Amino acid sequence: MNFQKPPGDFFFIPSATEEEISREKRKARELRASQWWKNKKGEGRCHYCGNIFSPRELTMDHLVPLIRGGKSVKANLVPACAECNAKKKYMLPIEWEEYMENLKNTDK
Numbered sequence: 133m134n135f136q137k138p139p140g141d142f143f144f145i146p147s148a149t150e151e152e153i154s155r156e157k158r159k160a161r162e163l164r165a166s167q168w169w170k171n172k173k174g175e176g177r178c179h180y181c182g183n184i185f186s187p188r189e190l191t192m193d194h195l196v197p198l199i200r201g202g203k204s205v206k207a208n209l210v211p212a213c214a215e216c217n218a219k220k221k222y223m224l225p226i227e228w229e230e231y232m233e234n235l236k237n238t239d240k
């Protein structure tokens with residue numbers, strides 16, 4: 133076996149408690165009402181596929197999901213189109229990473 137990462141990384145998947153998740157969800161709601169988010173959505177660009185949408189079609193997405201210990205901070209919140217959002221939800225993390233790689237590779 134040739135571990136690229138420390139084995140701990142491999143076996144330990146950080147997860148958040150329900151309490152932490154509901155706290156972060158509350159923070160996300162607050163940020164969603166902020167001018168910062170309005171500006172961000174106003175750009176109309178999906179963070180993942182890079183396509184332009186009407187701001188109404190974009191939703192707030194956590195780069196690192198709350199369930200995996202992600203926080204509701206500006207650096208972890210991005211606008212996502214419905215398609216990317218749905219894909220991210222239903223794909224396994226590894227499939228999602230592959231999807232992201234493909235998007236990068238097809239970038240002009």
Ligand SMILES: [Zn+2]
Nearest residue numbers: 178181213216
């Ligand atoms: Zn997208």
